[in-house]
Every structure is written in structure tokens, then in C-alpha cells.
Amino acid sequence: MFKRIAVMMLATLGLNALAADDGKVKTLLKQADEYRLALDSGRVETEVRSFKAGALDKTRLYAVYLKPGHRSLVLFRTASERGQKMLMLGDDYWLMMPSSQRPLRITPMQKLLGEASTGDIATMTWGEDYDGTVSGEETIDGVPCLKLDLTGQRKGVSYPRIVLYLSKKDRHPVQAELYVASDKLAKLARFTLGTVEGRKQVTVMTLIDHLQKERSTEVHYLSRSDKTLSDDYFNPAFLVRADLPQ
Amino acid sequence: MKALRRHGRLLLLLATAALFGSSGWADAEGGATELGWTTRLVGEGHELRRDSPFAAGLPLTGFGRDRYRIEQELRGRAGPVSLLLTATESGQEGAKPNGRFLANEAYVDFSLGGQRVSAGKKVLAGDVGYAFRPIDVLQRESRMQMMPPQLEGIPMLSWDNFTTDGAWSLVIANPGHQKRGEARDDGSVALKLYRRITSADFHGVLRKSTRYGLEAGAATSWVPDEALELHASLLVQTRGERRLPMADTVPVAALLAADGAIATETVNSPRKALVGGTWTTAEGFSLLGEAWWDGTAPVATDWQRLARQAAQRAALLGLPGVPAAAVAGATAASTRMFDQGNLPRRGLLARLAWSEPGGGWSLSADLLRSLDDDGTTLTAAASWQGDRLRLDAGIRRYGGRVDSAYRLLPEAATAFVGVSLAY
Known part of the structure; x- marks a missing residue:
């Protein structure tokens, strides 16, 4: 009898610990997200520099509009891609090429294969999409970090598993291991902090490709603003309209 | 065509006036003047079919001359x-270079x-397919062209409405025509x-x-899993038009007209339909x-x-009293049969492509096959996209049964190279 009560108490304690851990991870992710996008909705200007064997291969410019509910609209702004738009609504994606002027539904796989993987620039937060556990502590580049094992909470996330390292001191993201569906390590992300309008923000995310060894990418966050678009703009049929603020 | 060009120029004038007169609107919307310039050079080579039954008329056509x-x-x-x-x-x-300036698009999207x-004049493309688009009833884009020029829009006025998961538009195309x-x-x-609706578009x-009466069409594109996309399209017309050669029963003299x-x-009440799907792998295939x-x-017959015919x-050539010019003219006119969207009534397309993950190289091979008459079109193409520079190259060969539509085309093969530079 005493043994059974002890087991039940331990189980209850374990569940409470898990729940506490779950809440803690969500809080940690929210704190980390503040360094990437401290807004529910907004516009982020990014410059993506792709490197091949260490040499700069391409530079691309994007304007990304983000809204709650996993909605993002990417406007391609480089000369060779001008007029392209990609809309992401949860797990559904559309691409509009200026030469055809019709929104084309694409698969998650086609989205992943695109230039600079638009998912990398359109995903600015983890809190909404991931959950997991704190699995330990490690020091990365001299920064004592909490190690978080995260699992995607919806099927449309670019990386179903992430191992994220957050600074123990202020919870800023230091490094992330990004795994694809086959659980292969696809990319290693490193985060560089800078001071933007008096706040510490991630200014550069460097992605080292582990599937294509010679490739790496730097995502430079040029500006963040609270400029938002009405819901109409996040309708696939709206992509053919040109009254998008550029 | 002249009217269209005149219309294009008019719209261009309107656009230019708006450019210099309406910057306040642009500022209010957060927009600004943002124009990109692209220079494109396309070189083409064509191999005419030596045994073409249309040989007598080809000098009067554009076949093989671009x-x-x-x-x-x-x-x-x-x-x-x-x-x-x-x-x-x-x-x-054999001809002097031809110059053309065109306002392909000049339109204003606004809220009132x-x-x-x-x-304004706007591209109104629609539908979900690649090789054929049955419900593309406004733009009527020619498909399967190699390195095609930019689409030309249609003078239009539309009223667009958007809901959370849907939209509808009322479009007046070519007003006054x-x-x-x-x-x-x-x-x-x-x-x-x-x-x-969830992972499907309808x-x-x-x-x-006036020409077709009422046309009604529906199409869907569905993504059932992360790698597969399936699509289908159907159009029903009150009436349609088809091109066909003159009847066999006409007198021989009519062959020269x-x-x-x-x-x-x-x-x-013709119907047009397409079904298809795309499967993509993580390796870029x-x-x-x-x-x-x-x-x-047209049908095989x-x-x-x-x-x-x-x-x-061709058999009349050289006969007394038969002008060679008449034979050539009538033969050339008969090649207008090739100037239509689909040559066979029933077709199949298989396209294998590879795109370098992250951009760069793209390769593709297409097999287009007519189920009516066993004609085939084989196309191989490659492209490379750099920061500003884009290179394209491709080759297409027509073949199949001797009396099939693709095999009857006066060209046996065509090849192209393209260089584009964007600023």
C-alpha cells in the first residue's frame, strides 16, 4: 500500500515537473523571440548573402510581412527576382512569378528548395511553432547556454526538430541546430547580436549548410517595423494585385 | 493588332501622366517608384524538315526564319x-530587323x-495546369513555347472582393469590343x-x-502531402471554334485558293479538361x-x-496553267492550321526537372505525346541564374508518326540560347 502511494506521489511530482518544464520552455522561447521579432505583426527587411566555398555567390533582398496565425508574405526585391511574391498561410504556400501573374500553389518541398529557403527568412519566432524540454547546459563560443530540445507543433514548419542554445544570462539565441524531416542535421544557425534603437536584437543569422557542405548563408536583418497589412493581402487571390506597399 | 498597339500607347501616356501627377497617392500607400530593367538576348536556330509537304509555301511563312x-x-x-x-x-x-515598342501592362490597382x-491593361492569366490551361479564358496564354516573350495584358476593368478564404472578381475585358x-x-x-479549403484551392x-456565348469552368489544385501536388481543370463552352482544312470534295482549282x-x-458545347500532378524530392528533382x-x-483525320491536300x-507544281505562286500561296495559307493552342485533341506531358537546391542550375526534359496520332515533341533545356545574369539554352525536336500533327510541322528541330541581365 505504502509502495503504491509512493509511486503515485512520484508520478504526480513527475507530471508537475514536466508541466513546469513545458511552461518554462515556452517562456524561454518567448524571451528568445524578443531578440528576433518583438512584434506580433510587422515588416522585416532582410538581405541574404549566399556563400559557395567561402566566396560570396549571391545577394538577395526581401521584404517580409508577418501576421499572427502563421501568416507571412515575402516580397522579392532583388533585380533578377523583382515582382516575385511568396505567401505562407500555416502549412499552405503560394508563389507568384511576375512572368505568369497567377498564384501557384506549391508544396512544402518546393518551398524548401527555393532561393535561400524563404522559410528561413519568413520564420522569425519559435514560440508559436515549437515546444520541448530543457535538456542540459553547454558553453557555446564562451557563452554559458541552456540547451533546448524542440519539436515542431505543426507539420508545416521548415525544421521539425531544433536544438536551440540560449544564453543563460539573458536568454538571447546563440546557436540552433536545424533538423529536416529525416532527422538529418540540415543547417547550423548562429546568431549575432547588435544594438538596434537601444535594444539588443539579432542582426545577423548565419546558416551553415550541412547537407551542401560548401554552402553557407548570412541573413542580415536590415530593419524591423510595426508596419502591417490588412488581411486582404494574405489572401492568395490578392497576389495578382499590385497595391502592395513596396 | 494595330488597334491594340494604339491602345497600348494610349495607356502608356496615361501611365506617364499618372507617374508625374500622382506621387501623393503612392506616398500615402507607402509605395514609391521602383522600376527594374532587364536586357535579354535570344538567339534561335531552326532546322526545316527537308521532306515537308509544305515546302513549296514555306518561303512565304515565318517557319524556320527567326x-x-x-x-x-x-x-x-x-x-x-x-x-x-x-x-x-x-x-x-532574309528580312530587315523589325522593331516594336509595347506597353505589355499599364494598370492601376486601387481602393474606391x-x-x-x-x-488599365493587365495580364489576366488563370488556371492551374502547365501544358494546357482550359479555364484561362481571358488571357488565353500560348503554352509550351520556348523562351517566350513577355505576356501582353488585356485592357480591362475589374472589381475585386476578398474574404478570409475566398475571393471573387467581376471583370470587363476589352471594354467596347x-x-x-x-x-x-x-x-x-x-x-x-x-x-x-484546407490544402486545396478551387x-x-x-x-x-459574342464568339463563345457562355463559358463555365472550374479548376482545383491540391497539396495532399509535403511533396505532391495534384490539379485538374474543366471548361464547358456554349460553342467553340476549331480550325480544319478544306473539305476533300472541293474541285482541284479550289486547292489553289x-x-x-x-x-x-x-x-x-465543346469541353476541355486537364488532370495532372507534380512530385518533388528533397534533392531538387x-x-x-x-x-x-x-x-x-483538330483530330487525326x-x-x-x-x-x-x-x-x-505540290503535285500541281509545274503543270501547264498552274502558277507556282498560287501553289505557294495556298500551301503557305494552309500552315495556319499549326497556329492554334493544341495541335492534338488528346495529349500527355511528362516533364522531369532538377533545380539546384538554393538556386543556381536548373535542367529539364519534356516529352509531349499526342494520343490521337502518336506524334511526339522532345525538349531539353538548361538554365543558370546568377546574381543579375541568367543563361538559358534548349533544344526541341518534333517527331512521331509521319502523318501526326507534330511530325507534320515544317520544322524538325529548334534550338535557342538566351542571356538576360537584370538591373
């Missing part, structure tokens, strides 16, 4: 006006009393519908025009398969009759 095209393209937005302007010089063998409106030479230039009114269209070489026949039916396309005309 050599190059130099395009200057200005695309973007000037204040409230979206623009696509092209200036093209094209060269044909809370309603979304578009006005009735029936014109080409169906895309006809005046028409269309209602376009869109609805998104499109609908209703169009009314260019005017009657090709006739247009009205088809009652994709396989596209499509099958279609076009109730207004039409092509056989065309070939027979071409041979009969």
Missing part, C-alpha cells in the same frame, strides 16, 4: 501605376470607397471565383462573349505528369487531310 530577339524590359511600379514596357528588335532570315478596383480577329481581343464579361470562372485553305467550324482533352483541337498542291 534568328534573334533583343528585348529591353522595364518592369515595376511608378507611383500608382504598375508597368511592363518592352522594346524588342527581332531578326528574321472600400472596394478594390483595377483598371465585340468580336475581333482573335478570341483574346473580344469584349467579354467574366466572373472569377476563388475558394481555399477556382471558378463564368465568361460571356489561299482564302479557303483553312476553314473555321463552330463546335457545339520534380516529375510533372499531365493528360488533357481539348474538344476544339484533320491532319491527314491537311497533309494530303499539301501533297496534291
